[in-house]
Amino acid sequence: xxxxxxxxxxxxxxxxxxxxxxxxxxxxxxxxxxxxxxxxxxxxxxxxxxxxxxxxxxxxxxxxxxxxxxxxxxxxxxxxxxxxxxxxxxxxxxxxxxxxxxxxxxxxxxxxxxxxxxxxxxxxxxxxxxxxxxxxxxxxxxxxxxxxxxxxxxxxxxxxxxxxxxxxxxxxxxxxxxxxxxxxxxxxxxxxxxxxxxxxxxxxxxxxxxxxxxxxxxxxxxxxxxxxxxxxxxxxxxxxxxxxxxxxxxxxxxxxxxxxxxxxxxxxxxxxxxxxxxxxxxxxxxxxxxxxxxxxxxxxxxxxxxxxxxxxxxxxxxxxxxxxxxxxxxxxxxxxxxxxxxxxxxxxxxxxxxxxxxxxxxxxxxxx
Amino acid sequence: xxxxxxxxxxxxxxxxxxxxxxxxxxxxxxxxxxxxxxxxxxxxxxxxxxxxxxxxxxxxxxxxxxxxxxxxxxxxxxxxxxxxxxxxxxxxxxxxxxxxxxxxxxxxxxxxxxxxxxxxxxxxxxxxxxxxxxxxxxxxxxxxxxxxxxxxxxxxxxxxxxxxxxxxxxxxxxxxxxxxxxxxxxxxxxxxxxxxxxxxxxxxxxxxxxxxxxxxxxxxxxxxxxxxxxxxxxxxxxxxxxxxxxxxxxxxxxxxxxxxxxxxxxxxxxxxxxxxxxxxxxxxxxxxxxxxxxxxxxxxxxxxxxxxxxxxxxxxxxxxxxxxxxxxxxxxxx
Numbered sequence: 001x002x003x004x005x006x007x008x009x010x011x012x013x014x015x016x017x018x019x020x021x022x023x024x025x026x027x028x029x030x031x032x033x034x035x036x037x038x039x040x041x042x043x044x045x046x047x048x049x050x051x052x053x054x055x056x057x058x059x060x061x062x063x064x065x066x067x068x069x070x071x072x073x074x075x076x077x078x079x080x081x082x083x084x085x086x087x088x089x090x091x092x093x094x095x096x097x098x099x100x101x102x103x104x105x106x107x108x109x110x111x112x113x114x115x116x117x118x119x120x121x122x123x124x125x126x127x128x129x130x131x132x133x134x135x136x137x138x139x140x141x142x143x144x145x146x147x148x149x150x151x152x153x154x155x156x157x158x159x160x161x162x163x164x165x166x167x168x169x170x171x172x173x174x175x176x177x178x179x180x181x182x183x184x185x186x187x188x189x190x191x192x193x194x195x196x197x198x199x200x201x202x203x204x205x206x207x208x209x210x211x212x213x214x215x216x217x218x219x220x221x222x223x224x225x226x227x228x229x230x231x232x233x234x235x236x237x238x239x240x241x242x243x244x245x246x247x248x249x250x251x252x253x254x255x256x257x258x259x260x261x262x263x264x265x266x267x268x269x270x271x272x273x274x275x276x277x278x279x280x281x282x283x284x285x286x287x288x289x290x291x292x293x294x295x296x297x298x299x300x301x302x303x304x305x306x307x308x309x310x311x312x313x314x315x316x317x318x319x320x321x322x323x324x325x326x327x328x329x330x331x332x333x334x335x336x337x338x339x340x341x342x343x344x345x346x347x348x349x350x351x352x353x354x355x356x357x358x359x360x361x362x363x364x365x366x367x368x
Numbered sequence: 369x370x371x372x373x374x375x376x377x378x379x380x381x382x383x384x385x386x387x388x389x390x391x392x393x394x395x396x397x398x399x400x401x402x403x404x405x406x407x408x409x410x411x412x413x414x415x416x417x418x419x420x421x422x423x424x425x426x427x428x429x430x431x432x433x434x435x436x437x438x439x440x441x442x443x444x445x446x447x448x449x450x451x452x453x454x455x456x457x458x459x460x461x462x463x464x465x466x467x468x469x470x471x472x473x474x475x476x477x478x479x480x481x482x483x484x485x486x487x488x489x490x491x492x493x494x495x496x497x498x499x500x501x502x503x504x505x506x507x508x509x510x511x512x513x514x515x516x517x518x519x520x521x522x523x524x525x526x527x528x529x530x531x532x533x534x535x536x537x538x539x540x541x542x543x544x545x546x547x548x549x550x551x552x553x554x555x556x557x558x559x560x561x562x563x564x565x566x567x568x569x570x571x572x573x574x575x576x577x578x579x580x581x582x583x584x585x586x587x588x589x590x591x592x593x594x595x596x597x598x599x600x601x602x603x604x605x606x607x608x609x610x611x612x613x614x615x616x617x618x619x620x621x622x623x624x625x626x627x628x629x630x631x632x633x634x635x636x637x638x639x640x641x642x643x644x645x646x647x648x649x650x651x652x653x654x655x656x657x658x659x660x661x662x663x664x665x666x667x668x669x670x671x672x673x674x675x676x677x678x679x680x681x682x683x684x685x686x687x688x689x690x691x692x693x694x695x696x697x698x699x700x701x702x
Contacts, residue, residue: 108488
């Protein structure tokens, strides 16, 4: 325990000595300050004491909702989930290469501490950077949202475990690469590449899922239409109208057949992308968990309905008229929200455990 | 790779192994299946002695030290460190180590570095703080205790490095090139610290290529050449074989003097010459002096001579395996 504490204390000193740590903290302060400056009222958006008249008012969303969404989307999704994470990686990528550099690793390995314990403790110490950053950011945001939005939302502090968890997926890869390459630069760049890869995979999976949901809705719409047509059929009647209806039903049956074929392809494509994604860390979805905690589906739906500006939504194939775009969006959100926390975090942590095990094995076997 | 270290210190070939500070057998290290860094090292270090390990660059000195310190995993190793098998982590609590070209994290001050490594050696907080100050005083770095090590000179780093190796009050201190980059005053200070440690009964294992320094403080030495121990023993015994007397006289030595003797005459110029009597004791010299005086020559000096460590080293390195009979079997004790 004494050794573990000593390593953590040492990690804190190391962070403290890095300018970037303080730099990120200051920018975090600026971001929270921006939260405090921006508001929403019944006329539009406010910046400090000026009001910008926009159709975007408290009629669309409450002050509380506005701040929560701003915290989730800008504070966590953009600042902590992207910029601060990159800066954190830049700061911490050097931890392992520095640690195992000649003349330094000898000192620590010659102490009465097991190598695996040393490796894992050093890894956890590396997460300290992000833990401190998110904790400070969350406390400041909690105060700002409480004071400005009148919403004292303790759920905000879920940002700490969620962001640290998200960061640990990347940091375990960074640690392993640092151990293998002994180079800060290589570890950093390859980790960013890996992150980009998981991000692309997530986007691909979402697009494919969207395609599948679209085709589900299209098939359902066509089946409904066919049923309606069939309902209009009169047995034995030979009127031209009925003849045209029969032709139409034949056409639509062919179309339905075709839609089902395409649907089967979407299902298959989705199954593959989903399987690949299951084995890899789910960075984006982990961050999105925070939105689940803070914003309920009903609230989101209310916002989506109120803000029915009909943004451009991609359409798949020719079945556009069977699919209500807003409903499709909600389908997607609900489908994504149905994914259990265990699937998102559990499988990601499984990946992390495997990467750490490989790193630990290398560290224990290696000669320095 | 097979790590073939003994499970306990009990099953040692030598009955007295548990009394030895270091007892190494068959220590072998092969890198990537083809580079033979160590070829079955046999080495014994007795408690309370200053032991010098010397050898040319690339002989495997640092590898051997790193195996003892669990930094490098041996391909094969039997033997004990302070009575426990090589690689036993808990034993390292009683060991101090200064690696070659060590460096502390730059953001630590000298004092913080000492307390950090003290904590890693499982020292209680109060004890390591007190000890850190004591040692900084001992190595003459007290005034720099609160300065970050990033600003230290090479010599200061070595001083604090030495203090680090002593922070846990170890029984065995292993130093890899402790005087590397240190000025003469610093070297003397380090030497004083080592002599003080010996007076406290600590065992010091010194890895250095500064032969004159080893000669000043080592009781026993081992010479490593190409991964094998070529010589090992008390410094006095190793150099004893070259013990000789030199009688310098004014004038020419008569021709018949050295007949039937292993002696030889060396002309020194300036009308002086020397009679060299290898392996002679003082009593053996007396008749020679008488003979020379009888021949009417003036005796300028009579001096016992002995090979320096450097001579021994050069002889061993340039012609390894030449004098196997002089290999020490660990019987000598201080």
